[in-house]
Amino acid sequence: MATLFISDLHLDDSRPEITHLFEAFLASDEARSADAVYILGDLVEAWVGDDDDAELPTRIARATKALSEHGVPVYFIVGNRDFLIGKDFAGRAGFTLLDDGTVHELYGRPTLLMHGDVLCTDDLAYQALRKQVRSPEWQAQVLAMPLTARRALAAQARADSKAHTSSTMETIMDVNAGAVADAMHQGGVTRLIHGHTHRPAIHRFELDGQPAERIVLGDWYEQGSVLRVTPDGVELQGLALH
Secondary structure (H helix, E strand, C coil): CEEEECCCCCCCCHHHHHHHHHHHHCCHHHCCCEEEEEEECCCCCCCCCCCCCCCHHHHHHHHHHHHHHHCEEEEEECCCCCCCCCCCHHHCCEECCCCCCCEECCCEEEEEEEECCHHHCHHHHHHHHHHHHHHHHHHHHHHHHCCCHHHHHHHHHHHHHHHHHCCHHHHHHHCCHHHHHHHHHCCCCEEECCCCCCEEEEEEEEEEEEEEEECCCCCCCCEEEEEEEEEEEEEEECCCCC
């Protein structure tokens, strides 16, 4: 019995080896025998809409749909790179969209599931941008643009993101401890799983005098990263490219 978690793959045509790793992972015996597979955001480097006719979205949908049809539930929480993924693509890909901040019970333990960017409250510039792009009005305006214009907008957004990351202190871009505690209090949990920060680790601490843990999923830039949750505990490991 195991439930698998991945995030921050940032799939992109410029890194075909990561796409191959993703496809191989979902087709593996481990994934096909899992109780469920969760993808906690930033599956792709950029998402321009469910009507994107490029090859990459088709390959992603084929891989997740095959796993779902094998009987393994696939759950997805959007990240800051793929927040425009909607119900149309979810239907084709065979996965269930979850709200950021969903609580699922894993082997008797309620667990809060997030992408993680909303916890980085010290990064005021990012939070202001997040509020803008998550508004229904902004999204409707962007999705009404031609695909070519949306692709150009995504390329500019990636460049802006790199510039922001390079000029902002790492501590500002990490999660805020108070935001973590608030989210866990609101969810009524002592375990949180998230991605976004690209700092894979299992943090154990006390929350209101109770043992608690925050598990950060790794990114897929240098290698893959997977979290295995079982009735006996958690294991965070890397996946080799070859």
